[in-house]
Each structure stands twice: as structure tokens, then as C-alpha cells.
Amino acid sequence: MRVLLSTYGTRGDVDPLVALAIQLRALGAEVRMCTPPDDEFTERLAGLGIDSVPVGPPIRTLMRGTPPSPAELSRYRTELVDTQFDVLPSAADGCDALVVAGLAQVAARSVAEAVGISYVYVTYSAVNLPSPHHAPPPRPGWPEPADADNKTRWDRDARRVDEQFRAPLNGHRAALGLPPVAGVRDHVYSDRPWLAADPVLGPWPDSHDLEVVQTGAWTTVDERPLPADLVAFLAAGPPPVYVGFGSISPAPDIARWAVEVSRARGYRVLVSRGWADLDLIDGQDDCFAIGDVNHQRLFRELAAVIHHGGAGTTQTAARAGVPQVVVPIRLADNPYWAGQVAARQVGAALDGPTATIESLTAAFETALAPGTRERAKALGAEIRTDGATVAARLLLDRLG
Template identity: 45%
Template sequence: MRVLLTGVGTRGDVQPVVALAAEMRRRGHDVRLCVPPNFIDWVGSLGFTAAPIGIAMRQPSGVAGTQASLPTPEQIRALVEHLVRDQYDATASAAEGCDVIVAGGAHQYAARSIAERLGIPSVVAVYAPVTLPSPDHGPDGEPGGDPESNLRRWQDESRSWNERVLERLNENRERLGLGPLSDVLSHILGESPWLAADPVLGPLPATPGLQATQTGAWLLPDKTPLVPELEAFLAAGEPPVYVGFGSMPVDPQAGRIVIEAVRAAGRRVVLSQGWAELGRVDDAFDGIAIGDVNQQALFPRVAAVVHHGGAGTTTTAARAGVPQVIVPMFSDQLYWAWRVRALGIGTSMARGALNAASLLAALKGALDQGVAARAGALAGTVAEDGTAVAAELIERAAA
């Protein structure tokens, strides 16, 4: 079987797709990938050949946390037009000869249309329950609220998608000889989307009108060793606190804030520089700044994980059995912060409240013995077979 897997966005959007690709390859299937251009080399290092799709979603160096690079409404419209057309062109080219298309993430404008044109099965997988319209939550990413109110907000969200994208989708569908759509979000998700999230961390919500299937999280095993400098730092004292905000455009001053808070808690710090290029404030022996790292190898050796609340980082920390402090920025990160609190495996704080004193309080809460014990107990319940479940579903669909 030949399967096309597409992922657009940041590393958190793309890595689950690559994890599924690895499982499909292990089962002997022919895998094609479409990923943003900044991930082509990484995917190649794993033995895959990939075609570029979309743009490299990385904030330019020097503008993290500023408003200088925000696009105008005209630039946004032009960018959307380019992104939609590019997705249609890239997906159509890569899908020739394929038996099925699997698209990861909610911003998959072309996958289901291309599959429709080719007459092959397709499915879109999302990585957080709050991406699915539900009376259980609104589209802002935080559960709760009145069910009728939540559904009205989802109607507003659907209208917003249509205003941004519907005309562009229909232009490209016309190029394929396909009929026009009336609603973008329902087309992207289809009738049977997948939820690629762990059922303990992110259980499937009520989804009236959808036949959603939860596969479990798509995790890519990582055997990359930690660099010698980090190994030496870990061996030189008690487990440190890991702090990293991944691809989020946090203020560069966040580095100083988190180091001050972790020191006040009496802990050493491993600071992940991330796309914001955070750095140490001095050369004291109690901290180390690192680049990309194997979180699967590092997290079991730290006392706590402070992060932005991406689905992948939340799941990796939960699997490691360490408490978490989430500083959510937007979207599903708010949901994962809520889940960590609800499960009693960590704390969270608002991004706007990020200062040394508030982070210290949140960190002390996460380091509480009861929280640490619950985090350790939960670790064994996080499933590791999400890609296997998805692969079996793909094989059935293609058959």
C-alpha cells in the first residue's frame, strides 16, 4: 500500500505525522510525506523522502516577543491565498498513485479535496480534543461552560473559517473540477476525524454529528543521546527543572524570569533556548542552556517540566512521570493546562502573569510531594500504541 501523510505547521504539528510514517514503514508500506520546507532535512535524516508543503513557520531571529513582524490584513489575505493554493498543488502532486491520504492538524485545506478527486480514502487527525466542535467546550481551548453557549460559539468559529478561507478553497476545488463547499471546518474534519491524543490525558469529548475515533497519541521514539555537556550537568547534582517554550514567540526576558524563579525554588535549571533563543543570564554553575534535545531521554531525569502546553510536550512529560507547570499561549495549550490541573499532575499560570514570583508559586505547587506522586502514578497509564492503532485503521480503509 502507498500512503501519503501530510503535516503543516510547527514541529508539534509535523512530528506526529512522522511518527505514523515510521510505523507504516515498519509494517512494510510505501510512505510519502509532505512537510514544511524547514523539516525536509530532518525527515531525510530519518530515511524518508518528503515534498515541501506550506512555509517554514519560524519567527525571524531578533523579533521574538515583539509586534514588529505582524502582517497587515492585506498580507494575511495574500498569505492565505498562497497557502491554500500551495497545499492543493503539493498534495495533488504527492498523492499520485497513492491509496490513502492521512493529514495531521486542523489546517489541512487540501487533503480531503485531493482524495475526493482521486477517489481514494482520506482522514484528518487532530491532536487535541478541543479542536473538535463539541458542547463540552468552546473553540478558545478551555473546557466547561454552558453546552448551548459552546455550540453557538462553534457556529461563530465556523463563520470565521468561512470568511478567511472558503472562497480560496472553492477556487482550488474548481481547478480540480469539484463542486463548491458551503462550510470550511466541516469539510476539513469530515464526518469521521481522528483524535490523536492519549485518552487519559485528553479524552474524546461529545461530538454530535461526527463519528470521531480516538487513536491515542502518535509518538516518535527517539534514541538520540544527550550531549556530553548536558550529561555532565545532570550528574553534578540533584534533578534540575527543565524550562522550554518550544516554537512560541515568548519575550526574551522570559529567560531571566524563569532562571530567577527556579533558583528561588532551590533548584538547578535546564533552559531550552527554543525559537525565542532564550539564554542564560550569567555563568553560574546551577544552569545550562541547550538547543534541541531528546525530551524522552531528558524528562525522566528532571524534577519538573515548565513549558507552553503543546500536546507533544505535555504527553512526553506525563509519560516521564514528572510534574508540569504549563504557561499556555493560545489554542489547545489552554486545554492541556486545564487537564494537567484536573488530573493533579501539575499547575499552570497565565502567560500575562509570567513573572518570577508567580512562576515560583506555580513551581512550588508542582513540586509538592502529592503532585509528584500523582504524576508518577499516571505515567504508566499513558498509552504508547497510538501509531499502531492508526496504522491498523489505515490498512482497513485501504482494503
């Protein structure tokens, strides 16, 4: 049995598929993965012995520097569809199933149809799937209406996806001898998408519009020890506050404000450099900068986590039972996870673009309150860790 896994995105998009790949191999399946060609992905897969196939331009290049204009984003999206149709058919050769994560995988279902293999679409957040219970997530380069109900906004979202992708998708489908697709988004999602999110932290709302298979979040145990200098910093004083924004460049001044607010209340600070290359604001010894470290180990040692609202970071902090302050930019599922943290009262959420040092201070006070920490610990005990195993078994059962 051989499975092709495919995604295009940052580490938060790739890591869950790596977790699934590990579980599939443990059950005897062979796995191949399509990811962006960034060295950190290809080298990690090589270290795990997983065949990798690069697709599209390096994602880190797109995420750094000046954000692409709407016209540039439109061109990138069309070029990515063309690249997928070039690469995926050979990558899928000899495979029994194609599992894809993210709307960017526009070509994948057509390729699966053409070569006659099973297709599974997965998302990491309920907000990415159409439902009357929530609005669609913000999509880069597309305006976000604020004056419409959820159904109207999802209808508008579908039209925008069609405007971007329907012509190039159907052109490729015609070349493969496949009939045209009327609605691109729902075609990509399929009529039975999988949701790889924790059912306590990010449940699928009751809805008859889609039959969603919720497996739990796809994670793997990180066995890496923490660096010696970080261990020494942690041991030298009380639990610090973590400030990090992953692959996202935070709104101006947010990282500096987070350090200042933490210090003003007597907390030491860990600054995670991330893809934005954040750095210390001065040379005081109550702050320490870190690179890529084991968050599963680290977060258990912290007073609070200030972050951007990525699915993986939110899940890891919740599992560690640590309070969170989520400061998202208006992008993808970040605002959704900020809302989930606030709704469960395990932290506080801000709107990154409108945040001020005063609103960040208030959010910090909420997160550090004793009741918040108690609720965070209680939630951490409920978070499941078997999502990738559940998904691997479901997939192999489906295949025979």
C-alpha cells in the same frame, strides 16, 4: 500500498506524522510526506528514507520576529491554499490515502476527492474539534470572544473559517469539476476525524456531534543519547528544573522569572534554547543551556518541566511522570493542555500573557509539592505508547 501524509506547522505538528510514517513502513506501506520546507524537517525525513515534498514558506520564519498582522496572516492562509492545490495532486500520485493534520490542510480533502483516494483528518488535541464541552481554541489573528457559550463560539468560529477560506476553496474545486462546499471547517474535519491524543491525558468528551476515532498519541521511541556535557551537568547535583518553550516565543520575562523562581528554592535549571533562542541570564554554574536533545531520556531526570503547553511536550512530560508548570500563550491548543495538567493535578497552569512572578512562584510551589509528584508518577504509568501503531493498522485495514 502508498500513503501521503501532510501537515503545515512546527515540529509539534510534524513529529506525530513521522511516528505514523515509521509504523506504516513497518507494516509494509510506502510513505511520502508534505511538510514546510525548513531544513530540520527535510533533513530528518531524508535521514529516515522518507520521500518529502515541501509545501508553503518556511514555518520557522513565520514563528520568529514580529508576529504577522491579521491582514498578513489572512494573506498567508490564502496563499497556502493555492500552494496546496498546486503541490498535493502530484504528491498524491500513485497513493491510496491522504492523511492530514491541522485545519491548515484546507485543500487536502478536495485533492483526495479529485484523484479518488481515501482521506483521513487527524488532530492532536480534543479542543480542536467542535463540542459543547469546550470552546474553540484561539486562532492567530482572530479575536476570541469571552461572553458566549460554547455552541455560539463554535458557530462563530465556523463563520470565520468560511470567510477566510470558502471562496478560494470553492474556486479551486470548480476548476477540478467538484461541487462547492458550504461549510469549510466541517468539510476539512470530515464526519469521522481521528484524535491522536492519549485517552487518559486528553480524552474526547462524550458527545453525539461527531464520531471521533481516538487512537492515542503518535510518538516514536527516541534512542538518541544525551550529550556528554549535559550528562555531566545532571550528575553534578540534584535533579534540575527544565525551562523551555519549543517553537513558541514566551511572554516577556517568563523565562527569566522561571530561572529566578527555581533558583530561589534551591533548584538548578536547564534552559532549552528553542526557536526563541533563549539563553542563560548569567554565568552561574547552576544553569545550563541546551539545544535539541532527547526529551524522553531527559525528562525522567528532572524535578519539574516548565513549558508552553504543546501537545508533544505535555505528553512527554506526563509519560516521564514529572510535574509540570504550563505557561501558554493564547494560541491553538496550548491553553487546553495547560488546563489538562491542572485538572489532573499533575502540575499547575498559568495564563502566559497575565502571568506575574508571584503567580509563577505559586504555580511552582504547587508543582513541587510531594502529592503532585506522586500523581504525576501515577499518571505516567497510564500513558499509552502505541498510538501510532494503532493508527497505522486502522488505516491499512481501512484500505483493504
